[in-house]
Amino acid sequence: MGKFLISRFSGVGVTGRSGNRAGYWLLSLTMAMMAVVTVAPMGLLALTSLTAATGPVLAGGASLSHYAEVLGRAGYRALFWRSIGISALVTAATVLLAYPMAYFVAFHAGQRKFAHSKTIWMIALTIPFWTSYLLRVFAWKIILGYGGVINSALLSLHLISQPLGALLYNPFAVVVTLTHAWAAFAILPIYVSLEKIDRSLLEAATDLGDGPIRRFLRITLPLSMPGVIGAAILIFVPTTGDYVTPTLVGGPQGAMIANVIAVQFERVGNWPLGAALALASMAMVAPAAGLFVAAARLVTRTVK
Amino acid sequence: MKSLRAYAFAYLAFLYLPVLFLPLFSFNNSHFIAFPLAGFTTRWYGDLFADDTMLHALGNSLQVGAATALLATLLGLLAARAVTRYRLRGSGAMLGFVSLPLFIPDIVLALSLLLLLGAIGFPLSLAAVVLGHTGLCVPFALAVLLARFEGFDRNLEEASADLGEDAWMTFWRVTVPLMLPGILASLLLTFITSFDEFLLAYFLSGTEATLPVYIWSQLRFPDRLPMVLALGTLILAASVALVVLAEWARNWGVAPDKKSIGA
Numbered sequence: 001m002g003k004f005l006i007s008r009f010s011g012v013g014v015t016g017r018s019g020n021r022a023g024y025w026l027l028s029l030t031m032a033m034m035a036v037v038t039v040a041p042m043g044l045l046a047l048t049s050l051t052a053a054t055g056p057v058l059a060g061g062a063s064l065s066h067y068a069e070v071l072g073r074a075g076y077r078a079l080f081w082r083s084i085g086i087s088a089l090v091t092a093a094t095v096l097l098a099y100p101m102a103y104f105v106a107f108h109a110g111q112r113k114f115a116h117s118k119t120i121w122m123i124a125l126t127i128p129f130w131t132s133y134l135l136r137v138f139a140w141k142i143i144l145g146y147g148g149v150i151n152s153a154l155l156s157l158h159l160i161s162q163p164l165g166a167l168l169y170n171p172f173a174v175v176v177t178l179t180h181a182w183a184a185f186a187i188l189p190i191y192v193s194l195e196k197i198d199r200s201l202l203e204a205a206t207d208l209g210d211g212p213i214r215r216f217l218r219i220t221l222p223l224s225m226p227g228v229i230g231a232a233i234l235i236f237v238p239t240t241g242d243y244v245t246p247t248l249v250g251g252p253q254g255a256m257i258a259n260v261i262a263v264q265f266e267r268v269g270n271w272p273l274g275a276a277l278a279l280a281s282m283a284m285v286a287p288a289a290g291l292f293v294a295a296a297r298l299v300t301r302t303v304k
Numbered sequence: 305m306k307s308l309r310a311y312a313f314a315y316l317a318f319l320y321l322p323v324l325f326l327p328l329f330s331f332n333n334s335h336f337i338a339f340p341l342a343g344f345t346t347r348w349y350g351d352l353f354a355d356d357t358m359l360h361a362l363g364n365s366l367q368v369g370a371a372t373a374l375l376a377t378l379l380g381l382l383a384a385r386a387v388t389r390y391r392l393r394g395s396g397a398m399l400g401f402v403s404l405p406l407f408i409p410d411i412v413l414a415l416s417l418l419l420l421l422g423a424i425g426f427p428l429s430l431a432a433v434v435l436g437h438t439g440l441c442v443p444f445a446l447a448v449l450l451a452r453f454e455g456f457d458r459n460l461e462e463a464s465a466d467l468g469e470d471a472w473m474t475f476w477r478v479t480v481p482l483m484l485p486g487i488l489a490s491l492l493l494t495f496i497t498s499f500d501e502f503l504l505a506y507f508l509s510g511t512e513a514t515l516p517v518y519i520w521s522q523l524r525f526p527d528r529l530p531m532v533l534a535l536g537t538l539i540l541a542a543s544v545a546l547v548v549l550a551e552w553a554r555n556w557g558v559a560p561d562k563k564s565i566g567a
Contacts, residue, residue, distance in 0.1 A: 030379040034402050034442060036439075041413070042416050044423060108308060119551070121312075128323040130546070148338065156339050156340050240409060241412060
């Protein structure tokens with residue numbers, strides 16, 4: 001078995017059709033594993049969402065009643081829109097804030113003093129993300145809380161006489177926290193796409209009379225769009241389903257879809273409804289992400 | 305471009321300030337996380353290491369992280385090799401399929417796995433967490449390894465075969481040394497990802513808490529907070545050490561030393 005695997009792995013002397021079979025054989029283990037952890041559970045989730053009553057899966061035949069409830073209740077609809085709105089804001093803020101940073105590292109860092117300074121910048125930018133995600137989110141609860149860092153600092157400086165209560169437990173706190181927590185996922189792809197830009201194109205634009213702004217809009221920005229789109233999807237999709245941040249800093253007004261799904265599975269015990277909510281949220285995220293990509297492409301094309 | 309440089313440092317401050325409150329208040333001699341500071345203490349660190357529940361959770365997380373890193377890197381290695389060594393029809397679609405967990409929100413992945421394990425009678429346990437984490441980490445392992453394999457010179461392996469080595473020896477003496485930096489980078493990345501993962505562990509671990517599940521349980525008790533911040537500070541310090549190590553491993557393989565290939 002080990003030897004068989006290794007001969008396929010190294011593939012020395014394996015050519016033609018038998019070579020392809022060896023390749024598929026190598027891939028099969030990984031594919032099987034991914035089927036077990038994604039396709040099988042998602043399939044079961046879909047079946048569960050069609051199950052009418054609490055009981056064994058599909059015991060009383062298939063029913064769309066839970067989807068009707070998900071779509072019919074105004075509370076759920078509001079929740080979906082809020083989750084998508086918060087994630088869209090987070091995505092836009094994260095990408096907009098990260099772009100100049102990535103641009104600086106790609107084009108201006110490490111030109112004079114020492115050649116490694118690009119690497120140093122990138123390490124410096126990623127180090128905060130290696131703390132526990134839970135504690136990075138929790139840090140904002142410490143900062144924004146009623147007796148927290150901002151309030152206690154302002155109080156001890158005598159700038160306010162009463163703590164500001166409106167900082168924590170609202171959608172704003174969720175947006176700020178997520179924008180901080182996901183910054184690395186914007187910096188890295190945008191930096192990579194900026195680094196790939198052929199510098200001679202920029203020189204050519206300058207030679208042909210483009211000023212710095214026109215050159216940026218016509219060359220740098222369009223060519224870095226793959227990084228921007230990649231970053232947007234990497235942030236938008238997971239943040240719509242984030243559970244930790246709305247739970248810790250969201251409060252009732254900042255609750256998101258993941259909280260409601262988890263409640264169905266944990267406290268209420270209505271797994272079929274939870275499953276329907278989960279799949280409905282994924283079905284809403286996909287077109288929203290698609291719109292994102294289309295909008296980004298459109299912007300690029302108009303600029304060109 | 306002075307304003308851009310100023311922006312870069314302001315952005316760096318935005319990234320670091322919240323995180324730096326963890327070490328700051330972990331040495332603060334007060335139960336309250338607020339200004340003004342109340343003097344220096346290391347007692348929260350003492351409390352932390354006297355907490356057997358924390359040490360047990362740490363042990364669990366190290367085990368889960370190690371098992372996940374090994375499994376995910378092995379699976380990533382097979383897939384990355386299959387795609388770069390052979391010309392396979394549909395390999396793009398297959399790589400997309402492997403990346404699927406990136407596009408499923410963690411909460412959905414966690415709860416659907418909970419359903420599946422319940423349906424097949426697999427007990428909630430650390431093994432269940434390893435299963436979930438492996439699925440989550442294979443896309444990362446694959447991304448790291450693919451980036452490394454794209455510059456892989458196959459002639460070195462062909463030369464080894466032409467010079468009379470069998471597949472086994474070629475594998476050990478040529479393929480493995482060339483891939484080692486990528487493998488190490490993948491092991492580190494997947495280990496850290498698993499070590500920090502909360503949601504899957506929360507739903508799948510049963511009675512055995514991992515470190516993030518332990519931290520989550522402590523966040524509800526205000527008087528435990530300074531101790532949790534001490535733990536966060538230690539995790540930060542250990543992670544920085546690991547990242548520096550990973551960076552060193554990455555550079556170490558970029559221009560492979562001839563000695564490490566031939567010997």
